[in-house]
Amino acid sequence: xxxxxxxxxxxxxxxxxxxxxxxxxxxxxxxxxxxxxxxxxxxxxxxxxxxxxxxxxxxxxxxxxxxxxxxxxxxxxxxxxxxxxxxxxxxxxxxxxxxxxxxxxxxxxxxxxxxxxxxxxxxxxxxxxxxxxxxxxxxxxxxxxxxxxxxxxxxxxxxxxxxxxxxxxxxxxxxxxxxxxxxxxxxxxxxxxxxxxxxxxxxxxxxxxxxxxxxxxxxxxxxxxxxxxxxxxxxxxxxxxxxxxxxxxxxxxxxxxxxxxxxxxxxxxxxxxxxxxxxxxxxxxxxxxxxxxxxxxxxxxxxxxx
Amino acid sequence: xxxxxxxxxxxxxxxxxxxxxxxxxxxxxxxxxxxxxxxxxxxxxxxxxxxxxxxxxxxxxxxxxxxxxxxxxxxxxxxxxxxxxxxxxxxxxxxxxxxxxxxxxxxxxxxxxxxxxxxxxxxxxxxxxxxxxxxxxxxxxxxxxxxxxxxxxxxxxxxxxxxxxxxxxxxxxxxxxxxxxxxxxxxxxxxxxxxxxxxxxxxxxxxxxxxxxxxxxxxxxxxxxxxxxxxxxxxxxxxxxxxxxxxxxxxxxxxxxxxxxxxxxxxxxxxxxxxxxxxxxxxxxxxxxxxxxxxxxxxxxxxxxxxxxxxxxxxxxxxxxxxxxxxxxxxxxxxxxxxxxxxxxxxxxxxxxxxxxxxxxxxxxxxxxxxxxxxxxxxxxxxxxxxxxxxxxxxxxxxxxxxxxxxxxxxxxxxxxxxxxxxxxxxxxxxxxxxxxxxxxxxxxxxxxxxxxxxxxxxxxxxxxxxxxxxxxxxxxxxxxxxxxxxxxxxxxxxxxxxxxxxxxxxxxxxxxxxxxxxxxxxxxxxxxxxxxxxxxxxxxxxxxxxxxxxxxxxxxxx
Ligand code: HEM
Ligand SMILES: [Cu+2]
Numbered sequence: 001x002x003x004x005x006x007x008x009x010x011x012x013x014x015x016x017x018x019x020x021x022x023x024x025x026x027x028x029x030x031x032x033x034x035x036x037x038x039x040x041x042x043x044x045x046x047x048x049x050x051x052x053x054x055x056x057x058x059x060x061x062x063x064x065x066x067x068x069x070x071x072x073x074x075x076x077x078x079x080x081x082x083x084x085x086x087x088x089x090x091x092x093x094x095x096x097x098x099x100x101x102x103x104x105x106x107x108x109x110x111x112x113x114x115x116x117x118x119x120x121x122x123x124x125x126x127x128x129x130x131x132x133x134x135x136x137x138x139x140x141x142x143x144x145x146x147x148x149x150x151x152x153x154x155x156x157x158x159x160x161x162x163x164x165x166x167x168x169x170x171x172x173x174x175x176x177x178x179x180x181x182x183x184x185x186x187x188x189x190x191x192x193x194x195x196x197x198x199x200x201x202x203x204x205x206x207x208x209x210x211x212x213x214x215x216x217x218x219x220x221x222x223x224x225x226x227x228x229x230x231x232x233x234x235x236x237x238x239x240x241x242x243x244x245x246x247x248x249x250x251x252x253x254x255x256x257x258x259x260x261x262x263x264x265x266x267x268x269x270x271x272x273x274x275x276x277x278x279x280x281x282x283x284x285x286x287x288x289x290x291x292x293x294x295x296x297x298x299x300x301x302x303x304x305x306x
Numbered sequence: 307x308x309x310x311x312x313x314x315x316x317x318x319x320x321x322x323x324x325x326x327x328x329x330x331x332x333x334x335x336x337x338x339x340x341x342x343x344x345x346x347x348x349x350x351x352x353x354x355x356x357x358x359x360x361x362x363x364x365x366x367x368x369x370x371x372x373x374x375x376x377x378x379x380x381x382x383x384x385x386x387x388x389x390x391x392x393x394x395x396x397x398x399x400x401x402x403x404x405x406x407x408x409x410x411x412x413x414x415x416x417x418x419x420x421x422x423x424x425x426x427x428x429x430x431x432x433x434x435x436x437x438x439x440x441x442x443x444x445x446x447x448x449x450x451x452x453x454x455x456x457x458x459x460x461x462x463x464x465x466x467x468x469x470x471x472x473x474x475x476x477x478x479x480x481x482x483x484x485x486x487x488x489x490x491x492x493x494x495x496x497x498x499x500x501x502x503x504x505x506x507x508x509x510x511x512x513x514x515x516x517x518x519x520x521x522x523x524x525x526x527x528x529x530x531x532x533x534x535x536x537x538x539x540x541x542x543x544x545x546x547x548x549x550x551x552x553x554x555x556x557x558x559x560x561x562x563x564x565x566x567x568x569x570x571x572x573x574x575x576x577x578x579x580x581x582x583x584x585x586x587x588x589x590x591x592x593x594x595x596x597x598x599x600x601x602x603x604x605x606x607x608x609x610x611x612x613x614x615x616x617x618x619x620x621x622x623x624x625x626x627x628x629x630x631x632x633x634x635x636x637x638x639x640x641x642x643x644x645x646x647x648x649x650x651x652x653x654x655x656x657x658x659x660x661x662x663x664x665x666x667x668x669x670x671x672x673x674x675x676x677x678x679x680x681x682x683x684x685x686x687x688x689x690x691x692x693x694x695x696x697x698x699x700x701x702x703x704x705x706x707x708x709x710x711x712x713x714x715x716x717x718x719x720x721x722x723x724x725x726x727x728x729x730x731x732x733x734x735x736x737x738x739x740x741x742x743x744x745x746x747x748x749x750x751x752x753x754x755x756x757x758x759x760x761x762x763x764x765x766x767x768x769x770x771x772x773x774x775x776x777x778x779x780x781x782x783x784x785x786x787x788x789x790x791x792x793x794x795x796x797x798x799x800x801x802x803x804x805x806x807x808x809x810x811x812x813x814x815x816x817x818x819x820x821x822x823x824x825x826x827x828x829x830x831x832x833x834x835x836x837x838x839x840x841x842x843x844x845x846x847x848x849x850x851x852x853x854x855x856x857x858x859x860x861x862x863x864x865x
Contacts, residue, residue: 031756043685050683054676061647061672065665074587074654079811081841082587082653091648092592092641099640103633103679110629110683114622117685192454193552195617195692199758202689206618208553209453209546213619226767230692230760232447234454235373238763278372286374286442287459 017059025052036200036221036246039117043202046113053102150181157207158190160236160270160291162227170259173267175244178252179222185215191289195231198244204230219246235288236270268293330424332416333825334401337423339723341398342716344423345391348430352386353785355379360747360781363774368765376764377445378466382433384448385470388566389477390430392708396573397422397484399715400512402723404488406816407506409497409834411826414490418483425480433473436466444470447762449559452544452552456537463538471534478527485519488512497815499834503594506814506838510597511576514604518565518572521608526562529555553618560611568607571703572600574711575642578664581714582646583839584812585661586653590839592645599645602638610635616687625684632682639675643668658810659733660718666741667710674702677752692762695755701748713740713791720795721809725822726802732794739787746780813840 028044028051035041072082153175154165165171177183187196189207196215197204200223205215229240247255270291278285326336327343359379362370371379401419405412413419436443443466446455450470458465492513496505533555535541542548544555583590590596612620612628646668655661677699681687690696713736720728750773755761759770766774808817819828 031753033756033758043689046683047680047686047689050680050686054680058672058676061643062669064647064651065669068586068650068653068655069657069665072586072650072653072655074656078654079587080654082655083651084589085591085652086589086837086839087592087594092595095644096595096637096641099637100634103636106679106683107630107633110685111626113685114626114629192457193451197692197758197760199689202685204617204688204691208619211546211619226758228758228760232377232451232454232692232762234445234457235377237377238368238373238765241767273373280369280372282371282375284372284375284378284442286372286378286445288374289457 013063014060017056017063021052021056021059024055025049028052032202033199034221034223034225035202036198036223036225037202037217037219039218040200040202042113042116046109049109050106053106150183151178152184152186153177155185155187155196155207156190157187157194157196157229157240158292159192159234159289160229160240161268162229162240162242166256166259168256168260170256172259173242175227175242176252176255177217177219177244177246178249179219179246181249182216182218185217187213187215192233193231194229194233194240197228197230198225199228200225206231222246222248236273236291239269239273330420332412332420334405334413334416334419335723335823335827337419338398338402340423341394341401341426344426344430345395345398348386348390348394350788351434352383352391353788355383355386357781357785359383360778362764363766364778366766366768366771371764373764374442374445377447377762378437378443380762381444381447381450381470382437385433385444385474386430387704388448388570389474390426390433392570392704392712393477393481393566394426395712396512396515396570397481399577399712399719400488400516400573402719403816404491404509404512405495406819406823406827407509407814408492408495408500409815409828409832410491410495411828411831413487414495415487419487422480422484422487425476429473429476429480432469432476436469439464439466439469442466449556449563450533451559452533452536452550452555453546455533456545458537467537468534471530471537475527475530475534478523478530481519482523482527485516485523488516489520492516497832497834501834503597504834504837505597506576507579507590507593507596507600508573508576511572511579511600514600515569515572518569518604518607522562522565525558529558529562553615556615556618557611560614564611564614565604565607567700567703568603570708572603574667574708575600577711577715577718578642578646578668580812580814581660581664581718582649582668583841584718584810585656585658585664586650587656587841588649588653589841590645591648591651592641593837593839595641596645599638599641603635603642606631606635606638610682613682613687616684617691629682629684633679636675636679636682643672643675658717659728659730659737660714660810662734662737662741663710663714663717666737667707667714670702670706670710670744674699674707677702690755692760693755694751694759694761697761698748698751698755701751706744706748710740710744713737716795718810719816720798721805722816722821722823724799724802725805725820726798727805727809728798728802729794732790736787736791736794739783739790743780743783743787747777747784748780750774750777750780813838 025048028048032040032044032047035044074082151167153167155175156163156165161173162175163171163173164175166176185196187205187207189209191209193209194207195204196207201217201219203215203217205213207213223246225244225246227242227244229237233240268291271293274288274291326333327339331337331340358371359376362368362376368376401413404410441459441462444450444455445466450467455467458467492505492509532541532543536544536550542550544550544552546552579590579596610628610632612624613632616625616628650665677695681690681696681699717728717733720726754770754773757770759766805821807819807821809821810817815832815834816823818832
């Protein structure tokens with residue numbers, strides 16, 4: 001085959017693979033949960049981009065391997081050399097430089113999107129034991145100051161449930177959020193580390209006992225979602241789902257006033273399971289920390305309003 | 307009468323020396339076998355725990371094991387697979403190969419070598435014996451993050467967590483002693499003419515991995531000792547409500563445990579670099595850059611640990627800094643992957659079992675590496691951290707790449723180690739069961755994680771069931787896949803065909819000596835005159851015997 005035909009063929013194959021990778025990158029959006037926050041859209045854009053690049057690399061290398069398996073087989077007992085080439089310095093420079101450029105591109109995309117999230121509110125405001133100093137330092141480092149949140153909800157987590165305290169002191173085990181408004185979540189853990197994670201929001205944040213950790217969310221789509229504890233927190237870790245309800249401001253306010261009248265009942269799945277005999281095939285009966293019946297919001301265990 | 311054909315016994319009678327493996331032995335080849343067989347037994351134990359985990363996860367509800375037991379299962383599964391399977395196996399295969407590949411008679415410190423090995427079985431048995439304690443094993447995951455790891459049965463100082471810490475410290479000390487031995491051996495015991503750039507890439511990658519053990523492992527040992535003090539002696543280093551800092555533990559833990567992933571992966575990369583050229587009859591493409599990339603990976607991987615802590619109240623500047631460093635690892639790693647592919651390209655492929663495992667492992671590494679780079683991107687990691695996406699990512703590495711490489715190594719060097727050939731058909735069956743099982747088990751975890759399925763849960767939402775069923779069936783297939791392997795190894799070691807010195811027509815010093823090699827490895831210390839991977843040379847050989855000391859000295863300096 002003449003040289004130029006070979007190059008043409010390579011170019012065509014690369015073009016096809018590029019198109020295919022881009023298509024897969026588009027598909028990547030459908031592999032994700034619902035986009036319930038503005039952050040989610042940005043994260044999915046980044047994911048789609050990462051998938052396209054990753055798919056291209058996999059296609060090229062995997063394609064070469066599969067092609068070799070099909071076309072470059074040795075006749076039995078032929079142990080003569082395949083191809084004498086030990087290396088090609090131009091090729092090696094090329095394939096060192098290409099990934100370098102590629103990962104720098106990926107990293108800058110990452111920073112870019114990270115910064116957009118920051119302005120949208122994903123930034124965590126971690127108050128260390130000396131709140132005044134770090135708050136001042138924080139103000140200096142953030143050039144573009146996010147808008148203040150409209151509402152602050154306190155999040156309490158313990159082994160093994162969540163509870164939420166609203167500005168009018170309503171305490172609930174459901175997280176209600178007004179749609180299209182920035183809400184500040186001021187989070188406290190009582191015993192061990194937990195992680196606040198709502199897949200549809202694309203955000204996750206560890207909650208460290210003794211530290212005051214804020215997260216700002218702006219849900220953009222009304223609906224019912226699941227809050228999970230993503231960081232392993234002991235025996236009944238799997239039971240730590242809570243409902244997240246994103247509502248119009250009217251519905252949200254209506255729920256707040258209504259909830260004020262109702263007595264907060266505490267349903268705790270971990271307690272329910274702890275007090276029942278186990279039903280599993282194998283029973284170890286090993287020690288476990290007992291889940292406490294009280295929601296910690298009621299106990300007022302952590303009193304650190306900021 | 308019966309004409310007994312008595313073969314003239316080969317110089318190294320393979321079947322009469324099995325007892326040496328049960329004794330305190332200072333021959334690096336015997337120690338290597340001890341390491342590898344012990345590690346494989348722990349692999350079976352860890353695999354059994356994994357199958358119990360997967361049995362629980364076939365259905366959304368909790369029905370096989372109760373929750374404390376489930377938590378103990380995944381904690382011990384992870385700990386065993388990392389610290390008692392991959393790391394000791396690598397110590398074993400490196401023990402076997404490094405002296406042979408550099409033309410040495412043994413490791414630098416044979417006694418230390420034996421002691422390092424003999425710390426592994428007690429450490430492992432101590433860990434597993436915690437199943438027998440009244441309140442069972444450690445249950446806080448292989449990270450053992452405080453304060454959850456400090457929640458132990460009141461009034462029971464001897465508990466699973468305590469045994470977990472002690473056995474990890476024992477295994478850690480063994481690894482540090484091993485590392486001193488490997489690094490010394492590679493620096494000082496090379497045969498005449500074995501310059502650094504004539505060392506096979508496996509030796510380079512073993513060196514890089516062992517340097518990481520030396521630099522990073524002490525951080526973990528220290529952290530574990532502090533954790534033990536917190537646990538049993540009332541100190542407060544990591545207790546958040548008593549002025550301790552649990553995040554510092556995470557830093558110390560990952561300062562070792564990220565490099566640990568490369569301590570596990572680098573020898574696997576080294577195995578690919580040996581097997582792929584031999585079965586494609588090509589010199590390793592870009593030998594020097596692959597050798598140097600090993601050190602590059604080791605160096606960069608010291609500075610990436612915070613990518614496991616992006617959501618641990620980590621400040622933005624640190625998140626962004628570690629996003630850059632983590633992505634940079636992909637550059638030397640990419641150099642390796644390109645080098646392997648270019649070696650296969652335009653070659654004469656022989657697809658025997660070692661090659662199938664090596665190519666399968668290299669192919670699946672692509673997905674492991676690509677998902678790794680994705681995870682390094684902070685905004686995406688914040689979504690999938692602690693989900694099955696991460697579990698999928700690292701199993702594509704630890705099982706689908708590293709364990710495949712280990713199998714490649716076992717088949718490739720089996721004739722050298724035992725003096726016998728394994729059965730090819732059984733090997734191929736083992737490969738296909740493993741390859742299919744591995745993808746069935748670990749691929750579904752990626753979409754499950756994207757959809758938000760959290761790792762370490764013992765019961766889950768019904769929406770995740772389909773993926774979990776496939777994954778569990780795959781895991782049982784993987785369990786089955788070890789059967790033909792074990793049958794093949796045992797049967798072939800006892801009754802296999804006698805192996806010649808160099809059944810694969812491979813280059814490399816280890817193939818120039820007998821199978822199995824004599825006690826001192828070489829009848830005569832080889833003098834190395836050629837670069838490694840000299841495929842295409844009709845002699846497939848890199849050694850030439852020398853006459854005089856004088857001439858030998860001259861040849862070291864000859865290029
Ligand atoms: C080459 C061998 C590799 C091995 C053995 C490996 C192994 C692992 C393991 C075991 C974890 C899980 C830690 C845990 O959460 O328990 C992990 C997570 C991670 N890996 Fe890899 N990995 C490799 C390659 C890469 C590469 C090339 C990158 C990126 C450049 C990478 C980036 C990450 C990141 C960012 C995480 C953290 C994910 C999270 O916890 O949210 N890995 N890797
Ligand atoms: Cu890592």
